[in-house]
């Protein structure tokens with residue numbers, strides 16, 4: 001990511017765009033497309049102000065829950081810096097993420113190392129830097145922690161029903177209720193401190209009911225923990241909240257159900273601190289991506305059906321890796337003027353590499369006839385996009401330019 005020295009010695013992004021009040025990322029994208037007549041490299045525009053409005057929405061809808069942003073979702077230093085200034089905590093999955101967040105001056109007490117299966121060297125790093133909250137879901141992890149970080153404050157991750165989520169996680173993580181008792185006993189026998197429970201209902205969860213069941217399970221495990229002498233005082237409700245613009249179910253509706261579950265099982269005054277690990281909720285709608293058509297083929301199929309293959313300058317190995325795992329194609333905005341409503345053709349959208357797997361969607365999408373040099377814009381591209389990209393075949397993924405309003409820049413001026 002391009003960065004340069006800012007006016008007060010702090011690092012500012014090389015391409016920092018100051019937004020006028022009411023100016024949108026979409027307007028910035030269109031302006032950039034007009035300016036970029038020669039270079040047609042893919043790019044993203046990140047409106048960092050969206051982070052502040054997402055944070056406000058989260059705190060308003062779930063006032064009892066402190067957000068610990070999941071760094072894995074979008075680890076741009078600018079996203080992290082804005083969130084640190086807004087006062088969120090952070091969920092880190094590895095040493096590198098811990099280094100990034102600690103490097104911003106965030107206090108170790110505002111970090112949870114929430115990967116239940118950690119390399120020993122990363123546990124040792126957390127111990128050296130005082131990041132005490134660590135999740136676990138197995139006996140083996142307890143053995144490692146007992147040896148390398150006996151002073152950790154452990155959080156037991158429970159298995160959840162995640163079949164209603166676009167990206168399930170429970171095949172890989174989470175202890176069943178039956179296993180929890182043994183784990184809590186082993187932790188006690190090893191002299192370890194368990195302070196609470198966590199869960200993750202799967203990313204992009206489609207129903208708040210998954211949260212209800214998981215919160216009720218946590219209450220049972222709190223009781224088990226207390227019976228083994230653990231001071232159970234932290235509930236972590238994980239991530240999974242949808243984040244794309246205009247998506248259903250709406251976050252506020254989900255938050256109402258979650259708040260009711262919390263009021264029932266962990267009522268105010270119970271002395272339990274509640275945190276969450278939202279990722280895509282904060283960053284999905286921060287970015288728009290603009291990609292260019294670099295090649296095109298028209299194919300006449302048996303029966304005379306005309307099909308179009310468009311080759312884009314970013315693809316599965318760049319910022320679109322998550323697309324092939326999504327159930328429905330995300331339709332791009334076509335940046336082209338037509339005199340009248342154009343006819344649509346079945347199209348396949350390929351990325352730029354020599355791999356035939358490198359396409360955006362399994363299915364065909366319906367688009368008008370376009371030309372080499374035309375632009376497509378994808379909204380809601382801030383979550384699990386650049387963070388998952390590679391330079392396979394020598395293609396650089398879309399670079400990001402950052403936009404913010406003056407107010408946010410002033411806030412960052414005093415950031416760590």
Ligand SMILES: Cc1ncc(COP(=O)(O)O)c(C=O)c1O
Pocket residue numbers: 070073091114115169200202203204238239240241277278279280281
């Ligand atoms: C442990 C953990 N916490 C939080 C998240 C963030 O999830 P989401 O982006 O769905 O909010 C993930 C995503 O995989 C995760 O594994």
